[in-house]
Amino acid sequence: MFLALKELRYEKTRYALVAGIMFLISFLVLFVSGLAQGLAFNNASSLETMNVDHFVLDEEAEHQLTRSLVSDEDQQVIEDGEVDATPFGLHMTMLIREEASNVDVAMMSVDFNSPIAPTIIEGQTPSEGQTLIHESIQEEGIEIGDVVTDNASDMEFEVSGFTEDQTFSHAPIMHVHEEDWREMRDGEFIVSTIAIHGGEEEAAQVGEQLTDSEVITLDEALAGIPGYSAEQGSLTMMIVFLYIIAAFVLAAFFYVITIQKLNQFGIMKAIGSPVSVLAKSLLVQVMILSAVSLTLAIVVTLGASQIMPEGLPFQLTGTMVAISAGLFLLTAIVGSLLSLYKVAKVDALEAIGGAK
């Protein structure tokens, strides 16, 4: 600590620059992580907020909720079984508006008294001929009381209220009454998916009884949404690369500094310092620089998320911050390994230029 701190203090400018670079990189890592998480949530917030870990889907739907159609037989089996489950219908469609552009939406129908019913933040539960839409639809100028037309069925709906966290495939969800959902399919209630309440055990229990359907996890359901994996995949790749870049940049910085200081390490060794003291001093410096720049990056990222425009999907949970911080510290340590090796190897006499 003694050496590490004294040197940081003496070489303020140099280490401030290094800390500055570390701050920028960690800020970028946090920001992209927040964006990835925000986009993931924004893509399918309805599934994420259901608090359901397993879904029953048509075997042939390839994990795509909007392609799935659970057979009557399997519906009946689940209804007769002991496990709590909520069926719902879901498909993608479009709202037609006169003198305004059309809007993509996901239409969903679910029992408004079920555990997975949407949370209404304004207005009221729809009756027949009415619909609840995710609040983001307001950006399109749609208000409570407006009448919208569904392109697929040509049916008209009056907006009865707005919900929160109800999106699917980045589109706002419009919840319609069960009777309207039936009417669209000539009186039959089409069940796309059944949400299973409970854990692994219940999911397995349901799975055993199915004939044409299968049980998939929330993650599989998310990955099944068209574009979801590609979106998350490219963001994850960006994050991974940021860590790799961080490791290399830090390694280069620490290495250059270490090379410049070889003479000092040589002096230290010549006067009898063990390698451990030198290594510890280097690591303490790396830790201090990382901690300072990380703290700054976290504060700035959280501050930035406050002033970001509404439409920008950004979400950074405490867990995510902790994981990123841990990974970044690890990256910094990995980056300093080369320098540590160099310090351990330095020959005292050589480094101070012979016994001059």
Place this chain on the structure above:
Amino acid sequence: MNAKLSLQHVQKTFTDGDRTLTVLKDVSFDIFPGEFVAIVGPSGSGKSTMLSIAGALLSPSSGKLLLDGKNIADASEKERQLIRLHQIGFIFQSSHLLPYLTVKDQLMLMTRLSKESKKDAEQRAERLLTELGLRHRLHQYPERLSGGERQRVAIARAWMNEPDLILADEPTASLDTERGQHVIEQLAQQVKQQKRAAIMVTHDERMLAYCDRVITLEDGAVS
């Protein structure tokens, strides 16, 4: 009385590419506690190499190196590090101070490395620096000191862990005559008072007056 340090048929060869260069051919001598020995000889005769070997900075190619009767010629890097830290004070030709430590901290570093208690050390550091006329420089960084002042700090640092053996490679080269003589006078005094041993490589004839004995090195051998 047993020798503090004893070199017996020490040989040192450097390989430089495919050439081998025998810098020390056969060097033998003893230093006893309370003795202050000067090493003189032409440039390139191997004085610095010999001193580095005596200071556990270099290993001899062959021969024995006895410190307090124990052969340390083949000591491991770890053992040599401990010897350098606790038993030897090395004064280099240039001061080799750490740029980021104040004068006092340069000395405190030594006791930190040897894990000594801080209280005694502070007093000793201040006393040493005062004796060397650096009282007013305690809290300054090396960059603010003159060459002579830096060298005196290096001398104080070498004394700090109270080693039994002091090795100095042309310590007065960067000092003016008066300062140089003063510094060597103090070194000689410390050696006498505390029954330590010291070896000093020097080019300066006037410094020899303070030494008990002069060893001349020529072409890698004592002449």
